[in-house]
Amino acid sequence: MGTPPTPPDRVPPQGDHHAVLRLIAEDMEKAFNADRRTLSDDETAAVYVHTLRLVEHALKNATARGVITEDQLRDLAVLIQGMKEAPRLI
Secondary structure, eight states: OOOOOOOGGGOOOTTOHHHHHHHHHHHHHHHHHTTTOOTTSHHHHHHHHHHHHHHHHHHHHHHHTTSSOHHHHHHHHHHHHHHHTHHHHO
16 A cells, blocks of 8 residues: 655644644545545454554564664654544545
């Protein structure tokens, strides 16, 4: 499943957290639509959020092993939390 990067003209002003979440949601939905799925489907949304929890777990393990730093983990955790909001915003 390929997700196109957000074009620079769609990047919201810094500090507009809700706009950032909407862009994330739109990008995630487009990626799922490419596979004829939608995050508005409860089952698809549940699997999506569960997968993100698995990614969080893997990143915590990577931090424990020294693959990524605590700071990197915190930054990635913020991104993943935003991604978890996508089904709610679709």
